[in-house]
Amino acid sequence: MTPPLLYEVTVRTPIAPLHAEPRIASQMISQQLAGHRLSVLDEEGDWACVRGADDYEGWMHTGFLARSPAAGGSARQSRTTSRISLGCTTRASGGGTAGGGRALPLRAILAPDETPTAGEAIDSDERRRRFPATADTVVASAQRFFEGTSYLWGGVTPWGADCSGLVQSVFALHGLQLPRDAWQQAERGEDAGRDIGELHAADLLFFTDREDGRVTHVGIALGGARMVHLALGRGGYAIERLSDRSDPYVEKLRQRFLFAKRVI
Secondary structure (H helix, E strand, O other): OOOOOOEEEEEOOOEEEEEOOOOOOOOEEEEEEOOOEEEEEEEEOOEEEEEOOOOOEEEEEHHHEEEOOOOOOOOOOOOOOOEEEEEEEEEEOOOOOOOOEEEEOOOOEOOOOEEEEEEEEEEHHHHHHHOOOOHHHHHHHHHHHHOOOEEOOOOEEOOEEOHHHHHHHHHHHOOOOOOOOHHHHOOOOEEEEOOHHHOOOOOEEEEOOOOOOOOOEEEEEEEOOEEEEEEHHHOEEEEEEOOOOOOHHHHHHHHHEEEEEEOO
């Protein structure tokens, strides 16, 4: 049974960590970004159990949150007049919500009083034009925005991300909301088979390092038996040539490969 919605909040900081438990020492399981609306399901002291547009739930300290002015609705509501960061720094008129100036990661939503001073922010209509839900544009975005990103468990931005955070963020930029975790993403899309050499660009490859076969890793096919991913074993961003059997890491990946899914 889905917990009842208590009220809505908006993330007020560039990145807000989502924890497994209502304490700062608990594991960070994901992140939410500036301007995104969340549903509050429960409260415990200065902590709120929140749910985002991806239906992922966890605990967030209220210091990262601002009570949404409008009652009702849900975290799925679109903000048609909002501007979305492609990686920018901003300044707010008169100090404002942003406290004068701040850096915003990819997909953060600018406050109404914020203006980019470096980098780029675009409105929702321009996002749809520039980042359509096509295979070629998705793989281009993965490489453009996440090249050089370090591995960070629970991260979802080019400032640090994990494998499924990369996948979720890139596809969301192109208007496709996928679940947060790799095992959840593996339940979406159509079967794309197990022949790595025949996979299309933007197919998702799933892997396991567990005896029970549960999905633990995901990457994005680039075509030609290549894959982009964020991997702990590589320290972060990497493009793999999965046909290179001489690379011990690639060989390990091939042994752990389960199947692929096509979501575009």
